[in-house]
Amino acid sequence: IEDAVMQAPSVFVRRRFIGDTNGTTGIRGSSYFQTAHTMVFSDGLRLHNMLQTVWNGAPRWSLVAPNSVKQVKVMYGPYSAEHSGNSFGGTIEMTTKMPEKFGMDMEVMGMVQDSHRFGRNEVLTGHKEFISAGNKIGKWSVFGFYNHLENEGQPQSFDASAGSALEGGETVVYGAQATTTNKGVGTYILGDQGVQESTYDLFEVKVGYDFTPDLTGLLTIAYEDVEKDRKDGMSFLTDSRGKQIWEQDTKLKYNGKQFTVDESDYGRNLTTRETLTYGYNLSGKINDEWEIDTTAEFFDGFKDTNTAANQSTNNAHYDKSGTVTDTERWWGTYDLKLATQELMGRKDMGAMFGYQWNYSDLQYGKYTSTNVETRSRDEFASRAGGATSMNSAFAQADWDFLPDWNVMAGARYDYWETIGGHFTEGDAIAFFDDRSSGRVSPKFSLAFAPNDLSFRYSFSKAYRFPMAQELYDNVEDNTTDAASVSDPGLGPETGYFHDFKVQYDLPEGYARASLFYNTIEDEIMSTTKLNAAGSNLRTYQGIDETETIGVELVYKQDYVLDLPIALSLNGTWLNKEIKKHASNVGKEWIRLPRYRASASATYHVMDDLDSTVSVRYRSNQFGQEDNSDTASNVYGAQDEMTIVNFKTSYAHDLGDYKLKASVGVNNILDEDVWDHHPYPQRTYFANIGLKI
Numbered sequence: 001i002e003d004a005v006m007q008a009p010s011v012f013v014r015r016r017f018i019g020d021t022n023g024t025t026g027i028r029g030s031s032y033f034q035t036a037h038t039m040v041f042s043d044g045l046r047l048h049n050m051l052q053t054v055w056n057g058a059p060r061w062s063l064v065a066p067n068s069v070k071q072v073k074v075m076y077g078p079y080s081a082e083h084s085g086n087s088f089g090g091t092i093e094m095t096t097k098m099p100e101k102f103g104m105d106m107e108v109m110g111m112v113q114d115s116h117r118f119g120r121n122e123v124l125t126g127h128k129e130f131i132s133a134g135n136k137i138g139k140w141s142v143f144g145f146y147n148h149l150e151n152e153g154q155p156q157s158f159d160a161s162a163g164s165a166l167e168g169g170e171t172v173v174y175g176a177q178a179t180t181t182n183k184g185v186g187t188y189i190l191g192d193q194g195v196q197e198s199t200y201d202l203f204e205v206k207v208g209y210d211f212t213p214d215l216t217g218l219l220t221i222a223y224e225d226v227e228k229d230r231k232d233g234m235s236f237l238t239d240s241r242g243k244q245i246w247e248q249d250t251k252l253k254y255n256g257k258q259f260t261v262d263e264s265d266y267g268r269n270l271t272t273r274e275t276l277t278y279g280y281n282l283s284g285k286i287n288d289e290w291e292i293d294t295t296a297e298f299f300d301g302f303k304d305t306n307t308a309a310n311q312s313t314n315n316a317h318y319d320k321s322g323t324v325t326d327t328e329r330w331w332g333t334y335d336l337k338l339a340t341q342e343l344m345g346r347k348d349m350g351a352m353f354g355y356q357w358n359y360s361d362l363q364y365g366k367y368t369s370t371n372v373e374t375r376s377r378d379e380f381a382s383r384a385g386g387a388t389s390m391n392s393a394f395a396q397a398d399w400d401f402l403p404d405w406n407v408m409a410g411a412r413y414d415y416w417e418t419i420g421g422h423f424t425e426g427d428a429i430a431f432f433d434d435r436s437s438g439r440v441s442p443k444f445s446l447a448f449a450p451n452d453l454s455f456r457y458s459f460s461k462a463y464r465f466p467m468a469q470e471l472y473d474n475v476e477d478n479t480t481d482a483a484s485v486s487d488p489g490l491g492p493e494t495g496y497f498h499d500f501k502v503q504y505d506l507p508e509g510y511a512r513a514s515l516f517y518n519t520i521e522d523e524i525m526s527t528t529k530l531n532a533a534g535s536n537l538r539t540y541q542g543i544d545e546t547e548t549i550g551v552e553l554v555y556k557q558d559y560v561l562d563l564p565i566a567l568s569l570n571g572t573w574l575n576k577e578i579k580k581h582a583s584n585v586g587k588e589w590i591r592l593p594r595y596r597a598s599a600s601a602t603y604h605v606m607d608d609l610d611s612t613v614s615v616r617y618r619s620n621q622f623g624q625e626d627n628s629d630t631a632s633n634v635y636g637a638q639d640e641m642t643i644v645n646f647k648t649s650y651a652h653d654l655g656d657y658k659l660k661a662s663v664g665v666n667n668i669l670d671e672d673v674w675d676h677h678p679y680p681q682r683t684y685f686a687n688i689g690l691k692i
Contacts, residue, residue, distance in 0.1 A: 001064045004072045005092055007598045007614060009554045009570035011074060017153035017680045018111050018126060019198045021226060024058045028076055029518060029548035029576050030089030031591035033526055035059070036467050037089035043096055043218055044281040044295035048086070050331040050360045052469040054526045059092075062202050063222050063277065065132055065145045067105050070097040077497050077516070078462035081394040081410035081443050082337060082354060085464030088495055088520070098141040098208045098218070099134035105145075106131050107660070107689030113680050115154045117672070118177045118189050119236035126151025130689075144205040155192035155233070156677040158635050159265040162187045163257030170253035173245055175236040178255075182629035182636035182676075188254070189635065193265050194233040201225040215284035215292075222277040232312040233266035246315040267309030267322060268372070274303040289345075293337045301329040307372040322372035323381065331360040348400040354393070361387040362468035386421030386432065386472040386488075390414055390465065396443060404450045410443040416465040421488050423474045432472075432488040439463040439492060452505040457498075464493040470524055470540045485539045493542075495520040509557025517549045519579070527590065527625055544581045546589060550574030564604035571597035578625075587627045591638065595619040611648045617641070623676055633672060641673040658691040 002023050006013045014032045015023045030037035035057035040047040042064045049057040072094050078087040109128040115121070132145035162185065177189040204222040211217060237245040237252065237259075245252060245261060252259040279297040286292050304327040311318045339352035363385035367377035396410025416439075421432030445458040473486045497518040504511045522542040551573050558566040576589040588594075600614035620640040623629050632639050647664035663686045670682040 001066050001069065001094075002059075002061045004066075004069060004094075005074065006616070007568060007570075007600055008074050009598075010076065010550075010552050010572045010596065011090075011092075012596065012618070014675060016156065016675075016677060017113070017151060018683065018685070019128075019149045019151040019200060020153065021062075021198070021200070021228070022055050022058045023061055024055060025092075026592075027074070027089035028516065028550065028552075028572070029574060029589075029592065031589065033591050034089065034524075036086055036464065036470075036524075039083060039087050039091040040094075041092070042094040043220070043279075044283065044293060044335065045220060045277070045279040045297050046333055050299070050333070050358060051329050051362045051467055052473075053467055054469075057467075057469070060224075060277075062147065062200065062224065063204065064094055064096065065130075065143075065147070065204070067132060068096040068143065068145075069094060071095045076514070077458070077460065077499055077518075078441070078495070079443060079445060079458040079460045079497065079499065081396040081412045081441070082352065084356070084390070084392060084412070084414060085441070085462040085493065085495070088462065088464055088493070088497075096206075098143055098206065098216075099136050100141075102133075102135040104131070104133040104692040105689060107687060109685060109687040111151065111683055111685040113152075113154065113683040114670075115681055117154070117678060117681075118158070118192065119175060120155065120192060120234055122195075124152035124154060124195065139210040141208040141210075142206065143208075144203075146204075147200070147202045149198070149200040151198050153196040153198060154678055154680060155194055156196065157193040157265070159190040159192070159233070159235075159262050160187050160635060161190055161259055161262075163254070163259050166253060166256065166258050167251070170251045170258055171239055171245075173237045173239055173252045173254050173259075175238050176254045176259070177236060179634050180631050182623065182631050182634060182638075184631040188259070190237055190259060190261055191235040191266060192233050193269070194230045197229045197231065199227040199229075212284070215282070215286065218281045218283075220277070220279040220281075224273075224275050224277075226271070226273040228271040230269040232268055232314060235261060235266060235312075235314075237261065244314065246312050247317055249317075263311045263315060263317075264308070266312035266315070268313070269306070269308045270372075271306045272303065273301065273305075276300045276302065289342045290338055290340045293335075293339070295333070295335045297331075297333045299329075299331050301327070304329065305375065307369065307375050309372045320369075320371045320373055322369050324367045324369045324372065324375050324377050326365045326367075328363040328365075328385075329361065331358060333358040343397065349397065351395070351397040353395045356392040356394075357390070359387065359389045360468055361385070362472065364473070382423075382425040382474070384423045384472050384474040384486075386468055387419040388465070388468055388471070389417045389419060404448055406445075406447040406449075408443070408445040408447075412441050412443075414439050414441070414463060414465065416492070418471060418488070421472050423472070425474075437465070437492060454503050454505075456501045456503075458501075459499075460495075460497045462495050462497065464495070466490040466492070466524065470526075473540075487540050487542075490524060490540065490542055491522055493520055493523050495523075506557050508559055510554070511556075512552075512554040514552040514554075515550075516552070516574075517547075519548075520546050525590065525625060543578055545579045546576060547579045548574060548576040548589075566600075566602040566604070568598075568600045570599075571595070584625050584627075587625060588622055590622050590625055593619040593621040593640075608651045608653070609648070612646070614645045614647075616643045616645075633674060635674065635678075636676050637674040638676065639674045641671060641675075641679070642669070643671060643673070643679075644668045656692065660687075660689040660691060662687045 024032040026032035036053040040059040076090045107130040113124040128149045134143035248263045281295045283293040309322040337354040343349040366381040394412035398408040417436045447456040554570040597617040602612040621638040649662040666683040673679040
């Protein structure tokens with residue numbers, strides 16, 4: 001479903017392969033690893049992660065069936081009192097449709113990627129099966145679907161080493177791949193951590209009830225079962241007899257330098273996760289003037305376990321040892337909004353009021369294991385976690401004070417708390433003091449719309465409070481080979497946001513230009529760097545002040561010049577810098593490019609046949625806060641990219657049935673692009689389905 005927003009202006013979704021559950025999203029001046037700055041809703045349910053940010057904070061895109069989407073709306077910045085500071089980047093709202101009569105959809109999809117990097121050349125495959133059915137009987141409606149996906153993703157991480165001076169007695173090896181680090185320093189790739197085989201199953205059911213023709217209740221229950229299996233990695237090193245090298249106790253000689261392999265890079269890494277989501281939404285008119293939109297949600301990640309073996313099964317020393325990490329996460333939310341377009345009977349005034357509550361809990365437990373194949377937890381290693389809670393109230397009113405003029409003013413109050421933060425490692429036990437903080441966020445906008453041309457200026461002061469991961473994540477992450485150092489003392493980010501927009505409405509489209517400017521104090525940055533021991537270290541730190549200025553241009557229209565062609569063009573220029581801090585003043589913000597652009601053209605060949613070409617461009621960016629990573633097309637780089645995709649869709653009406661089919665190619669130009677990890681190379685896909 002993330003395909004629906006990937007071409008949207010100033011929106012970037014980092015999807016490393018089809019089926020990637022870590023499809024993180026960034027909007028405007030918030031990078032795709034600042035997932036705490038993007039809110040995603042579907043029928044009032046929160047799909048954004050309430051606990052985690054960076055790579056594992058991706059929205060739960062898969063909870064939305066593609067054939068049920070009625071509308072997708074992207075709102076930029078925290079300009080509505082309804083949205084918390086988690087909308088610093090923006091908010092994506094999806095509305096789905098319930099069936100009006102019996103219907104069923106069945107689809108099958110296959111995908112093939114030609115992967116060829118370093119010492120691995122192979123064809124990666126996958127498939128997806130989807131079935132949905134729904135009906136409406138009287139005031140009741142029901143819709144359910146099952147989605148199954150299996151796919152192989154290209155290796156994401158690599159065993160890299162610059163080597164050291166020879167000592168004598170080393171074994172001569174072959175196969176290392178010469179390259180550079182992202183800072184341009186010579187290094188070698190000794191192997192990769194393996195293909196990730198992802199298996200995903202989702203069962204979801206929705207039950208709706210029409211209390212009145214204008215008031216509907218909707219119950220949603222979803223169960224997901226995810227397995228990410230990174231099988232044994234591949235060592236590129238072989239001895240004179242062609243035998244692969246897996247053992248790190250063997251000193252190796254290549255190109256006049258000494259190397260040793262990191263055994264743990266090649267061990268199997270398995271993550272299994274099961275979650276349940278329960279939600280209830282009531283929305284619609286409660287009388288002639290007032291509308292209600294209220295949602296209660298509970299997310300339960302009741303099973304989330306990762307096992308990491310210390311060696312490959314190909315290793316002569318393989319002893320089944322490793323680590324087991326359990327993650328417990330859950331959250332509960334409640335949202336209530338009352339709105340009217342006729343405040344006190346006046347048609348020129350509107351208002352909304354509301355209350356919101358959320359509670360989120362995150363716990364980690366790590367154990368050493370003598371048998372990762374049975375996931376034995378033999379010795380306690382570390383434990384960390386804690387919870388956050390927030391109560392919020394908001395109000396907002398708008399007034400058409402003159403013909404063609406509208407003014408809006410609003411405010412929200414957030415009261416945030418931390419609860420039960422702790423960290424234990426060995427004999428060291430730390431309990432963090434509970435904290436609380438309250439903030440008021442004012443909102444304002446002024447709009448002038450005399451005709452098809454409209455203008456709007458918006459201002460907001462907003463606060464984004466830290467998530468549990470940023471406060472309490474102090475465990476080694478086996479899936480990324482990185483240790484985390486969080487900061488339980490992090491305070492709220494304070495942002496001042498300005499946006500000026502000019503829009504001209506066209507037949508079946510529009511053209512828009514936006515200028516945006518914001519400053520953020522104590523903005524939380526997550527960085528990953530090598531520590532003295534050569535391992536990855538991820539930290540969370542508050543940057544004193546950042547500044548963002550940007551321009552966004554959009555053109556979108558269907559049936560351009562009355563031709564059967566739909567065009568969508570958009571581009572964004574922005575510059576985000578560190579303005580005040582103890583170091584790196586004047587440096588650009590990480591993982592945020594200066595330029596973004598996307599374009600798509602759809603040719604309506606016939607009523608039942610469409611062909612679409614899309615292009616996404618991003619300039620290079622930095623991954624280190626000192627902007628020292630300037631090398632391109634290497635592991636760890638943040639490359640410039642131009643990705644060209646093509647898709648043809650066909651739908652043929654067979655009376656009571658409709659046949660659907662599509663074929664396409666992603667990354668037609670076979671660009672070898674790195675976003676620290678590699679993106680997929682040329683990928684072919686085909687889909688066939690039947691609608692009843």
